[in-house]
Amino acid sequence: MTGIAVEGVSKRFGDYVALDDVSLQVPQGALTALLGPSGGGKSTLLRVIAGLETPDAGRVLISGEDATQTPARARGVGFVFQHYAAFKHMTVRDNVAFGLKIRKRPKDELARRVDELLELVHLEGFAERYPAQLSGGQRQRMALARALAVEPRVLLLDEPFGALDARVREELRAWLRRLHDEVHVTTVFVTHDQEEAMEVAEQIVVLNEGRIEQVGSPRDLYERPASQFVMSFVGPVAKLDEGLVRPHDLEIELEPVPGGREAIVERVSHLGFEVRLELALADGAPLSVQTTRARADELELEAGQIVWVRPGEAPRFATARAG
Amino acid sequence: MPRLALRGVALTYLGLLLALPVGLVFYRAFEKGLGPLWESITTPEAMHAFWLTLVMVAVAAPLNTLFGVLCALVLVRQDFRGKSILNASIDLPFAVSPVVIGLALILVYGRDGWVGGWLAENGVQVIFSPIGMVLATIFVSLPFVVREVVPVLREIGTEQEQAAATLGASPLQTFWRVTLPAIRWGVAYGVVLTTARALGEFGAVSVVSGKLSGRTETLTLRVEERFQGFDLTGAYSAAVVLALMALATLLVMNLLRPKEGV
Secondary structure, three states: OEEEEEEEEEEEEOOEEEEEEEEEEEEOOOEEEEEOOOOOOHHHHHHHHHOOOOOOEEEEEEOOEEOOOOOHHHOOEEEEOOOOOOOOOOOHHHHHHHHHHHOOOOHHHHHHHHHHHHHHOOOHHHOOOOHHHOOHHHHHHHHHHHHHHOOOOEEEEEOOOOOOOHHHHHHHHHHHHHHHHHHOOEEEEEEOOHHHHHHHOOEEEEEEOOEEEEEEOHHHHHHOOOOHHHHHHHOOOEEEOOEEEOHHHEEEEOOOOOOOEEEEEEEEEEEOOEEEEEEEEOOOOEEEEEEEHHHHHHHOOOOOOEEEEEEOOOOEOOOOOOO | OHHHHHHHHHHHHHHHHHHHHHHHHHHHHHHOOHHHHHHHHOOHHHHHHHHHHHHHHHHHHHHHHHHHHHHHHHHHHOOOOOHHHHHHHHOHHHHOOHHHHHHHHHHHHOOOOOOHHHHHHOOOOOOOOHHHHHHHHHHHOOHHHHHHHHHHHHHHOOHHHHHHHHOOOOHHHHHHHHHHHHHHHHHHHHHHHHHHHHHHOOHHHHHHHOOOOOOOOOHHHHHHHHHHOOOHHHHHHHHHHHHHHHHHHHHHHHHHOOOOOO
């Protein structure tokens, strides 16, 4: 069953094409990431699904129903904004209760539900505080509880952790993952951080310049990227023979090997378990290589050394070289 | 000590231009004791002027609040041709002298005016009646709410309203539950300024009123009329009532103001 279907959606803002004939299926109950550089169209797509933007062409279906003409308030979506969009004049409790009050739920049911949600997002002790008295991470959890309160058919998060510092972001990612296992609502979140997408999502949609580059599992994207863009966006790349290869797929030898290229080590950086090498090939082209500390120690690598480097996997997307 | 000098200049300036004259008015009003003061406050003409002033405020402040909030919403949240013209014309009452505004109203609503002729045939007299004075008061106090609310609306942005929409709120529910509470301090300041201006307006109201004591005389007009007629106690007493009304407005404002920004 499809949770969300997007069919041929286009959207322009003046001359700028934000979405160009985008089609996408999001399975019911899945956790999907929209990944791409800023200006790639991912936030616009999310807002079109929510009904906060009207597409110039195309349709949006939620749980199989055409929602294109349905206003945002009737779509049954929960939306979480990057900057929380907290109702500043209301307490945490009133923020979370907002959707239920609009739906005129009985008082006792409302109070019970809000308590449940506050517990779910670990804000039990903060019900009577105002948003200004919360940290960024707490505000975002409140916003999430507020969105979940109305039992949305789909949960949409626009760069939900983008405004938070690295440690809190890490925590909330893991927490969102667990929450999704508990609540099982079809969830789509926007991010420009490939690591975040890889860690949290079951399915990743890569968007660039208003088009979908590839849809797949994190592993698919990493191991079988459909384009140069996807390959370089979802992980580090090194350029070899006019093609792209992952820096950890490059093997270093001290003796000449078949298929190996001679290179000089310019810099060795120890990053804990990983060691990063900056090499210069014989023609002067730079090449970065990732290897393990064990391997680097074994080879006793240091700057100025001559080594042979060989791709463990053939470089991808190589343009045919003239001659 | 430049700090002390700075403070001295500011305090002297305020003292000579504000505190001293206002203080003297109060002193003069109470000089002959409470009896004569009370007498001149409670004459039928003075009471009428007091009530007419309240009517001016009671009509102009709510109307300009309603219009001001609507207008601010249009200016901030919508884009259309001629928006900059609308934006500039809001400030017209600030830029144009009140006397000119009064004359303009006579041109339109006077017996020989465009609209006034038709209205007169139908038995409605605008100029030289309280209706014209209310129009003049509305005109001169129009920009305050708009100008106070526009920056606040800009600052709060649209995300809270969008959040309310995704939570199921209709545009009207969103306005009452989210937008209005968020801009309420801007609105309150605007209302106070509008009220103060409506209380104190002289020029425009003077031109359209005809200055009929006991009929079309507000407190400001009465101050001048008494002063010209050498009834100084009458002039000072009307001035004191006016000043007390303004102080009450400011006091209400301060009582409403939140202890800290929530």
